Amino acid sequence: MSDIDRNQFLIDHEPYYRPVSNEVALYEAAYAARMPVMLKGPTGCGKTRFVEYMAWKLGKPLITVACNEDMTASDLVGRFLLDINGTKWQDGPLTVAARIGAICYLDEVVEARQDTTVVIHPLTDHRRNLPLEKKGELVTAHPDFQIVISYNPNYQSLMKDLKQSTKQRFGALDFDYPTAEIETEIVAHEGHVDKATAEKLVQIAHRSRNLKGHGLDEGMSTRLLVYAAQLIGKGVEPQAAAQMALVRPLTDDPDMRDTLDAAVNTYF
Numbered sequence: 001m002s003d004i005d006r007n008q009f010l011i012d013h014e015p016y017y018r019p020v021s022n023e024v025a026l027y028e029a030a031y032a033a034r035m036p037v038m039l040k041g042p043t044g045c046g047k048t049r050f051v052e053y054m055a056w057k058l059g060k061p062l063i064t065v066a067c068n069e070d071m072t073a074s075d076l077v078g079r080f081l082l083d084i085n086g087t088k089w090q091d092g093p094l095t096v097a098a099r100i101g102a103i104c105y106l107d108e109v110v111e112a113r114q115d116t117t118v119v120i121h122p123l124t125d126h127r128r129n130l131p132l133e134k135k136g137e138l139v140t141a142h143p144d145f146q147i148v149i150s151y152n153p154n155y156q157s158l159m160k161d162l163k164q165s166t167k168q169r170f171g172a173l174d175f176d177y178p179t180a181e182i183e184t185e186i187v188a189h190e191g192h193v194d195k196a197t198a199e200k201l202v203q204i205a206h207r208s209r210n211l212k213g214h215g216l217d218e219g220m221s222t223r224l225l226v227y228a229a230q231l232i233g234k235g236v237e238p239q240a241a242a243q244m245a246l247v248r249p250l251t252d253d254p255d256m257r258d259t260l261d262a263a264v265n266t267y268f
C-alpha cells in the first residue's frame with residue numbers, strides 16, 4: 001500500500017468550467033468505462049480546466065504531470081534514492097496515481113520521448129498494471145485510476161508525434177476556442193471585466209486567429225484573453241493590457257506586432 005495521502009490530490013472547490021458541447025457527459029461515460037482519454041486542441045483553450053472540473057465532479061484525486069522532452073520513464077514511474085539508511089524507492093507520479101486511484105493527467109504528452117510514453121501502455125489496456133522493473137514490482141492499478149493526456153495537434157511534426165500504438169489506446173475529445181458568445185462569458189467571468197470589454201478582447205483574438213498560418217503559428221488563446229482582462233480589471237489601460245497580454249507573448253516579428261497592435265487599436 002502507498003503511504004501517500006490521497007486527500008491531498010482532491011479538488012476541494014468547484015472549478016469554474018463552462019461546458020461548450022457534450023464533453024461532460026462523454027467524459028463521464030468514458031470514466032465509467034475507465035477508458036483512457038485524450039484531449040486534443042490548441043494551447044490555452046480549456047483542456048486543463050476541464051480535467052480539473054471533471055476530477056472535482058467525479059470526486060477523484062487528480063495528479064497532473066507537465067511532460068517535457070527531458071522526462072524519462074523514471075520521472076513517471078519512480079526511482080531509487082539515496083538517503084541516510086541506504087537506498088529507498090520513491091514512486092513517481094504515475095505510480096502514485098495508479099496506487100491511490102487518481103486521474104493521472106499527462107499534459108502535452110507528445111513532448112515526452114517515445115521510450116518514455118510507452119511506459120503508460122500496460123496501464124491503458126485490459127492489464128491495467130504498471131511494472132516497476134527496477135524495483136521488481138508489478139503495481140495493479142486501483143479501480144478508480146484513469147489516464148488522461150492532452151495533445152496539441154498543431155505542434156505535431158513527423159519527428160514528434162504519438163505513435164499509432166499509443167494513440168489507439170485512447171478515446172479522444174476535440175477542444176477548440178469556444179464560440180464568441182461562450183468565450184466572452186468565460187473571459188468576463190475569469191477576468192472580472194464587464195461583458196462589453198470581454199467582447200472586444202474576443203474580437204481581437206478572432207482577428208489574430210485568422211492570421212494563423214499567415215505569419216502566426218497560433219492565434220491568441222482564451223488563457224491570454226483572461227490575462228488581458230485581469231490586467232484591465234487591475235486598472236491597466238486596455239491598450240497596454242492587450243499589448244502586454246495578447247500581442248507581445250505571441251510574436252517577435254515587428255510587422256506582425258504592428259498588425260496586431262492595429263487590431264487592438266480598432267477596439268480600444
Ligand code: ADP
Pocket residue numbers: 016017018019020041042043044045046047048049050178186190222223226
Ligand atoms: P489548456 O490546458 O487547453 O492549455 P487551460 O485549461 O489552462 O488551457 O485554459 C486556460 C484558461 O482559459 C483557464 O485558466 C480558464 O481561465 C480559461 N478557460 C478556457 N476555457 C474555459 C472553459 N470552457 N470554462 C472556463 N474557463 C475556461
